Amino acid sequence: MIVKLDASASIFYGAAVTEKATPSPQAIKAWARLMRVSRQLVESAEDALKAGGLPPLAWYDVLHELAEAGEAGLRPFQLTERTLFAQYNISRLLARLEADGLVEKLPVADDGRGQTIRITAKGLEMRRRMWDVYGRSIAELVGVRLSPDELNTVSALLGRLRHPPASD
Amino acid sequence: MIVKLDASASIFYGAAVTEKATPSPQAIKAWARLMRVSRQLVESAEDALKAGGLPPLAWYDVLHELAEAGEAGLRPFQLTERTLFAQYNISRLLARLEADGLVEKLPVADDGRGQTIRITAKGLEMRRRMWDVYGRSIAELVGVRLSPDELNTVSALLGRLRHPPASD
DNA sequence: TCTATATAGATGCATATGCATTGATCGTCA
């Protein structure tokens, strides 16, 4: 899943026919960097959480979404949209969060299939504790290494790799 | 494991004391983009491989390293260093690769504990077929969306987030 | 040489994930 791609295959780049859509050396390098760096960063952040006796990053993502949603809560399918987790992963993650008392599942009035997930006080507290550690990781791993301008550049360029592209 | 971080907590950034190491809004945004985009890209590439009836990206990484190493092969612990996979993951991945005839395990003369992993002809062929698909994904997902200069900028900035930092 | 410690790699067990499918309800359309 990582790095060191096929730079060799690109000797002829810029030459005539590229029927196999071989990526440019620049594209390969950027891809490789992106893969490796993102993995390293995730790993570092996960390690920090683990060292603090806290749950994995996935929990933070969900708790954060739910915290933003407030009292109204969110439906599970909305969480899958916002987080990129698969439906069954959200389903099971919510089961764990509920078991830990961090969220509660409420029936939803106008749709008998669904439920609304709402974060509990305990969940908010957990999110806060996770952010203390997670935020520190972000500051150390990213905030300290690049200037604000450079960070904006990274955001803008990565935004264009998104689906759908984002320019802000 | 993804996105939409705590932008709110950063209202006071730039103000006096930041004892909790709260990251800047720019850092948070860049981090969020990095997390989300890298996941999307990996997912797209994995999907493409799957659609082609090919093994996951992790296999490619290992096969690529072994292809570069050539006849001499590599020791498993060298693969763990180069790929960032955990030791037990390499151990099991190699078992699968061997079962598929893509690599072979050779005893190593001067260390009775170890083995040398060498890629087979079948393994080289598999790597090539995977690259056809993987390379195409890179071209489409990254190569087409940013200019060569922009790709270089991304590589350079991400390089500074690496451990250890890389400047090239 | 004998013992202790370190390193290479594999593995048992618990947990997590992917995939396919299910049960339940909803919305639409005849």
Add this chain to the structure above:
DNA sequence: TGACGATCAATGCATATGCATCTATATAGA
């Protein structure tokens, strides 16, 4: 209204991963 396809969420089963530990060999030190 009744039937049918779509959507929401959960789950059985197979596979993958994390963690701790194990075996075997190597290395260092008394």
